[in-house]
Amino acid sequence: MSLPERIGVLGGGRMGAGIAHAFLLAGARVHVVERDESAAEAARQRVVTTLERSVARGGTVLPLDELTAALTVGTAVEEFAAAGLVVEAVPEDRALKSEALARIEAVIVEDAVLASNTSSISITALAAELRRPERFLGMHFFNPVPASTLIEVVTGAQTSSPLVDTVRDWVGALGKTPVIVRDSPGFASSRLGVMLALEAIRMLEEGVASAVDIDAAMELGYRHPTGPLRTTDIVGLDVRLGIAEELESAFGERFAPPALLRRMVEDGHLGRKSGRGFYEWSDER
Structure with a gap:
C-alpha cells in the first residue's frame, strides 16, 4: 500500500525533522508545523541537512531539489487539512501532547490518520480526549530516525484493526520494520x-x-x-x-x-x- 500523498508533522525538533526526512525519502509531500517563525526556519534547516546527507551518501535516488521542493514548513496547523496522516512529535509531556493532538484533530479531515510519536505515554489515555479515537495510534520512531529501521506501532483500546494494518503497510513503504504493540506503559x-x-x-x-x-x-x-x-x-x-x-x-x-x-x-x-x-x-x- 502506498503512503498518503501528503504528510503532516507537528514539531520540527530532532525527532520531528527525522520523521519528515523519512517520509520525504519515501516520496511523500511533507508539511512541518512549528511554534513560531524562528523555530520553523530551524526545523527547515534540520530537515534539509539530513536530506543533503542522504543524497551525498547515495541513500536515495531522488535529487535534492525534488526532495526539498516536497517540504514545506510553517506555523499554522490549518495547513494539515490536506494531509492523510499527521504525526505529532512534540516533547514527551502528557498535557502538551494532549493539547497538540486536539489542535490537529480540529483541522484534519474525517478519514485522516492521527499518530503520536510518544515513547511511553498511554495511547488509550491520549485517545480518550479525541473525537475519533479509532483513527488514532502510536508511531514510535527511534532516534536517529534516518538510521533506525524500527517503528513501534502502538494500538490503543479503540484503535481500529484495519487502521493498524494500513499503518503497518505504511511503515514498510518507509523501508522500516513495524513492531505491533498493545498499549502498555513504556510499550516494548x-x-x-x-x-x-x-x-x-x-x-x-x-x-x-x-x-x-x-x-x-x-x-x-x-x-x-x-x-x-x-x-x-x-x-x-x-x-x-x-x-x-x-x-x-x-x-x-x-x-x-x-x-x-x-x-x-x-x-x-x-x-x-x-x-x-x-x-x-x-x-x-
Whole structure:
C-alpha cells in the first residue's frame, strides 16, 4: 500500500525533522508545523541537512531539489487539512501532547490518520480526549530516525484493526520494520531499554565500572550496536528520566530513576544535544 500523498508533522525538533526526512525519502509531500517563525526556519534547516546527507551518501535516488521542493514548513496547523496522516512529535509531556493532538484533530479531515510519536505515554489515555479515537495510534520512531529501521506501532483500546494494518503497510513503504504493540506503559522498546539504561546508570553511580567499560560489556558481550549509556546520551537524559518516571508510576520502584540521572538532568547534562552526558559530544551536536 502506498503512503498518503501528503504528510503532516507537528514539531520540527530532532525527532520531528527525522520523521519528515523519512517520509520525504519515501516520496511523500511533507508539511512541518512549528511554534513560531524562528523555530520553523530551524526545523527547515534540520530537515534539509539530513536530506543533503542522504543524497551525498547515495541513500536515495531522488535529487535534492525534488526532495526539498516536497517540504514545506510553517506555523499554522490549518495547513494539515490536506494531509492523510499527521504525526505529532512534540516533547514527551502528557498535557502538551494532549493539547497538540486536539489542535490537529480540529483541522484534519474525517478519514485522516492521527499518530503520536510518544515513547511511553498511554495511547488509550491520549485517545480518550479525541473525537475519533479509532483513527488514532502510536508511531514510535527511534532516534536517529534516518538510521533506525524500527517503528513501534502502538494500538490503543479503540484503535481500529484495519487502521493498524494500513499503518503497518505504511511503515514498510518507509523501508522500516513495524513492531505491533498493545498499549502498555513504556510499550516494548522503552520498557526494556530504560530498564537496561537505569541499571547501567546505577552501576556507574556505584563505581562498578566506567561508562566506557559498561557499554563495552554490552556491545562486545551481547552484540548491542551501542551500549546503554551511550544510547541514553543519544536519546537524551531528560527523555530517559521522563520515561522512567512514567514507568515508576505504573510499575513501582524497579523503574525509580537513579540520583545520578536526576542530578545530571538538573545540571543540564542531557547527552549529545547539550554536548555532554555520560560522554563528551562537543564535536557532534
